[in-house]
Amino acid sequence: MSxxxxxxxxxxxxxxxxxxxxxLVALLFTTYRVRR
Amino acid sequence: xxxxxxxxxxxxxxxxxxxxxxxxALILAGALIAAAGVSPATAYAEMxxxxxxxxxxxxxxxxxxxxxxxxxxxxxxxxxARLWNIGGEGQFFVGALVTAWVGHSLALPGPxxxxxxxxxxxxxxxxxxxxxxxxxxxxxxxxxVTTLLLNFIVILFVGLMIEGPLRDPLAFGWPSSVPVDxxxxxxxxxxxxxxxxxxxxxxxxxxxxxxxxxxTVFGAETRAxxxxxxxxxxxxxxxxxxxxxxxxxxxxxxxxxxxxxxxGVTAGVTTTMSPGFGxxxxxVAMLAALHPAGVVAAAIFVATVFVGPTP
Numbered sequence: 122m123s124x125x126x127x128x129x130x131x132x133x134x135x136x137x138x139x140x141x142x143x144x145l146v147a148l149l150f151t152t153y154r155v156r157r
Numbered sequence: 158x159x160x161x162x163x164x165x166x167x168x169x170x171x172x173x174x175x176x177x178x179x180x181x182a183l184i185l186a187g188a189l190i191a192a193a194g195v196s197p198a199t200a201y202a203e204m205x206x207x208x209x210x211x212x213x214x215x216x217x218x219x220x221x222x223x224x225x226x227x228x229x230x231x232x233x234x235x236x237x238a239r240l241w242n243i244g245g246e247g248q249f250f251v252g253a254l255v256t257a258w259v260g261h262s263l264a265l266p267g268p269x270x271x272x273x274x275x276x277x278x279x280x281x282x283x284x285x286x287x288x289x290x291x292x293x294x295x296x297x298x299x300x301x302v303t304t305l306l307l308n309f310i311v312i313l314f315v316g317l318m319i320e321g322p323l324r325d326p327l328a329f330g331w332p333s334s335v336p337v338d339x340x341x342x343x344x345x346x347x348x349x350x351x352x353x354x355x356x357x358x359x360x361x362x363x364x365x366x367x368x369x370x371x372x373t374v375f376g377a378e379t380r381a382x383x384x385x386x387x388x389x390x391x392x393x394x395x396x397x398x399x400x401x402x403x404x405x406x407x408x409x410x411x412x413x414x415x416x417x418x419x420x421g422v423t424a425g426v427t428t429t430m431s432p433g434f435g436x437x438x439x440x441v442a443m444l445a446a447l448h449p450a451g452v453v454a455a456a457i458f459v460a461t462v463f464v465g466p467t468p
Contacts, residue, residue: 122200122203122204122206122207122465122466122467123466123467125203126195126199126200126203127193127194127195128190128193128195128200128466129466130466130467132186132189132190132200132466133462133463133465133466135186135189136182136183136186136462137437137440137459137462137463138440139181139182139185139186140178140179140182140440140444140459140462141439141440141443141444142182143177143178143179143181143182143185144174144175144178144440144443144444145443146178147174147175147177147178148174148443148446149160150174151163151166151170151171151174152162152163152166153160153161153162153163154160154161154163155158155159155160155161156158156159156160156161157158
């Protein structure tokens with residue numbers, strides 16, 4: 122992909138790191154609900 | 158607005174949470190790709206083609222997923238008991254080093270030697286985590302710090318060994334350990350590819366971990382210790398015994414990952430043989446919501462992300 126599109130292959134590390142962060146947020150909303 | 162703890166987490170939320178997390182992560186990464194002047198759709202299509210577009214790429218992806226499944230299981234087992242094992246990388250390397258060291262000169266036939274070497278890799282990983290677990294139980298030392306810092310110590314030790322007593326004299330100056338004997342290399346799962354039967358070992362390990370966690374007293378004690386340690390202790394569960402058991406199992410799984418990688422792919426040990434399998438195992442475990450079956454799926458996803466962009 123990186124050769125065909127010019128996007129550095131380090132994007133894989135970015136995606137995996139973002140997955141961890143978004144999963145932690147998702148787990149927060151799985152355990153808790155927002156109440157007014 | 159305030160956050161209120163759910164009395165019961167519905168099953169659909171457990172399933173939807175990782176999918177939503179991955180979708181949001183891909184959207185955010187897509188914004189970065191777009192900022193680089195490339196259509197995210199094109200980039201992701203190319204990534205999928207790179208990881209799943211041919212027989213070779215699929216087998217490469219599964220080869221990459223193999224250690225990720227095992228390190229993911231290691232993290233999932235430990236995190237379930239609230240034992241924060243960040244040392245998967247070090248346990249991976251120590252398992253790999255012991256396997257290469259013993260496997261270079263072990264005088265056993267292949268079918269006997271392979272399980273022996275895997276058992277040694279598991280034992281070394283388990284021992285490496287037993288230290289921080291003991292320090293936590295005996296002196297309340299934070300295992301996040303000890304396991305994390307042990308990673309660097311182990312990798313420096315591996316560097317010392319492969320520049321010294323375990324240096325491969327036939328590696329043309331390349332810093333690599335002596336390779337394991339050819340009899341101990343894991344057979345290919347698919348001919349003329351790097352995919353080896355270690356992948357099946359990882360799948361069997363996932364099944365075994367599920368069985369242990371879901372169907373044994375030790376598994377119930379592990380879950381209890383993770384959900385509420387005080388209540389578990391009040392119910393008569395020995396927390397030190399349970400946590401030490403969890404530490405040994407978790408370390409053994411990460412050590413097995415290193416052992417399988419040496420026996421199946423690299424033959425010898427180098428300090429660059431892991432692109433962060435231990436750390437990525439934490440991501441795998443979290444994406445899987447600490448469930449062994451989810452670990453397999455999450456490891457395949459993370460392996461797809463790692464293999465897809467490589468040129």
